[in-house]
Amino acid sequence: MASAEFDAIVIGAGSVGNPTAYFLAREGARVLVLDELSASGQGQNKAAIGGVRATHSDPAKIRTAELSLEVFSRWKEETGTDIGWKKGGYCFPAYDEKIEATLRGLLPVQKAHRLAIDWLGTEEIRRVVPGINPEGLRGGTYSPDDGQVNPLAASESFTREALRHGAQYRYRERVVDLRVEDHTVTGVRTDSGEYRAPVVVNASGAHASQVSALAGVSTPILPESHEAGISAPVRPFLDPLVVDLRPGPEGRTANFYFGQDAHGQVIFCYSPKEKIPGENRSSTFEFMPIAAARLVNLLPRLRNLMIRRVWRGLYPMTPDGNPLVGWAPGVTGLLLGVGLCGQGFMLGPGVGMNLASLVLHGRPVIDPDVFRLLSPARDLYAGTRESLR
Ligand SMILES: Cc1cc2nc3c(=O)[nH]c(=O)nc-3n(C[C@H](O)[C@H](O)[C@H](O)COP(=O)(O)OP(=O)(O)OC[C@H]3O[C@@H](n4cnc5c(N)ncnc54)[C@H](O)[C@@H]3O)c2cc1C
Numbered sequence: 001m002a003s004a005e006f007d008a009i010v011i012g013a014g015s016v017g018n019p020t021a022y023f024l025a026r027e028g029a030r031v032l033v034l035d036e037l038s039a040s041g042q043g044q045n046k047a048a049i050g051g052v053r054a055t056h057s058d059p060a061k062i063r064t065a066e067l068s069l070e071v072f073s074r075w076k077e078e079t080g081t082d083i084g085w086k087k088g089g090y091c092f093p094a095y096d097e098k099i100e101a102t103l104r105g106l107l108p109v110q111k112a113h114r115l116a117i118d119w120l121g122t123e124e125i126r127r128v129v130p131g132i133n134p135e136g137l138r139g140g141t142y143s144p145d146d147g148q149v150n151p152l153a154a155s156e157s158f159t160r161e162a163l164r165h166g167a168q169y170r171y172r173e174r175v176v177d178l179r180v181e182d183h184t185v186t187g188v189r190t191d192s193g194e195y196r197a198p199v200v201v202n203a204s205g206a207h208a209s210q211v212s213a214l215a216g217v218s219t220p221i222l223p224e225s226h227e228a229g230i231s232a233p234v235r236p237f238l239d240p241l242v243v244d245l246r247p248g249p250e251g252r253t254a255n256f257y258f259g260q261d262a263h264g265q266v267i268f269c270y271s272p273k274e275k276i277p278g279e280n281r282s283s284t285f286e287f288m289p290i291a292a293a294r295l296v297n298l299l300p301r302l303r304n305l306m307i308r309r310v311w312r313g314l315y316p317m318t319p320d321g322n323p324l325v326g327w328a329p330g331v332t333g334l335l336l337g338v339g340l341c342g343q344g345f346m347l348g349p350g351v352g353m354n355l356a357s358l359v360l361h362g363r364p365v366i367d368p369d370v371f372r373l374l375s376p377a378r379d380l381y382a383g384t385r386e387s388l389r
Pocket residue numbers: 011012013014015016017034035036037041042043044045046047048049050051052173174175176203204205206207208211225226227228269312313314315316337338339340341342343344345346347
């Protein structure tokens with residue numbers, strides 16, 4: 001390590017790259033972060049609505065998100081910076097039998113992982129989500145330890161802390177090549193310089209396939225378009241982030257989710273029913289009417305809410321919907337923190353902690369057998385083959 005210019009180079013100052021740089025630098029590693037954009041968190045990080053939960057069903061995501069929750073919830077105490085952490089929980093209301101069965105079916109796994117989550121009856125859900133449409137409401141799950149964070153504030157703060165610990169950041173530098181000698185990554189070339197390090201972390205989000213390909217490694221990351229919006233602030237009335245798993249009555253949308261952030265703004269997002277592959281980030285004409293209808297249907301009291309802005313960003317998807325985290329197969333020194341799908345902000349700090357620990361201590365923070373579920377060497381198409389049988 002000592003003969004190299006840096007101990008590690010991180011490609012991407014985003015949801016994954018910034019915490020990774022911070023955890024590396026905090027332990028004394030010499031870190032360089034490169035981003036083609038002009039500031040930190042300007043890729044998909046700032047598109048996220050900031051939901052953070054450990055209540056997944058996959059053990060690796062549960063353990064990784066638990067690390068993230070610990071980091072986010074203690075960040076202000078540890079650094080003095082407010083990143084908008086709000087421990088308001090997550091609520092998944094159920095309006096039909098099928099969704100109730102799905103949610104109830106996940107509870108044993110989640111409880112086996114000692115997650116704070118339970119099924120609440122109709123009246124309790126109405127207390128947790130004041131004003132929720134009671135018509136057909138059957139109850140729902142509620143996990144009080146989950147929460148929300150402001151993604152841009154978080155990424156700026158991770159960056160400041162990484163810089164304070166000696167990391168270097170270079171913006172407006174696009175990585176155009178990875179130096180590979182004898183199947184070993186030795187550094188990167190950008191459009192304006194060359195840097196050497198024995199470890200290169202690919203945290204380049206939606207462009208991760210192209211970046212891995214520079215070292216001859218295949219990482220199938222398929223960006224998908226998603227839109228979101230935010231209101232003007234209103235008096236705090238809502239604690240949890242609410243996820244409605246029903247398809248929209250308009251036939252265009254799958255789930256819809258929203259919450260009220262630490263500043264009182266209502267932030268919302270839906271998943272289109274048909275996936276929209278590609279990198280189109282232009283807002284659409286149809287988003288706001290559909291989102292408004294879904295919001296007002298769930299919470300009629302929001303019918304006069306003033307919307308401030310909308311935006312569109314990308315989920316960096318993988319074929320099996322799970323992130324690729326760990327050493328790249330077939331080449332030494334390339335570490336992957338990619339394919340975070342729609343959960344990269346909430347998993348980012350946990351992924352960063354594990355990546356830093358792999359570099360500095362040769363093992364992840366979480367149980368290696370659980371961490372292996374995210375291995376880039378796994379069969380990403382196993383589920384597809386299974387469903388064809
Ligand atoms: C509408 C919407 C809502 C979302 N809501 C949530 C949410 O509530 N919770 C959640 O957890 N997630 C959410 N997400 C998903 C989340 O935003 C992403 O999963 C996450 O930001 C991906 O993190 P990343 O670090 O992989 O990518 P990014 O944050 O995009 O970082 C990658 C960085 O790499 C840089 N880069 C790329 N190629 C190069 C190159 N060749 N050279 C130099 N730099 C390069 C980019 O400029 C970028 O800054 C949401 C996404 C959208 C679109």
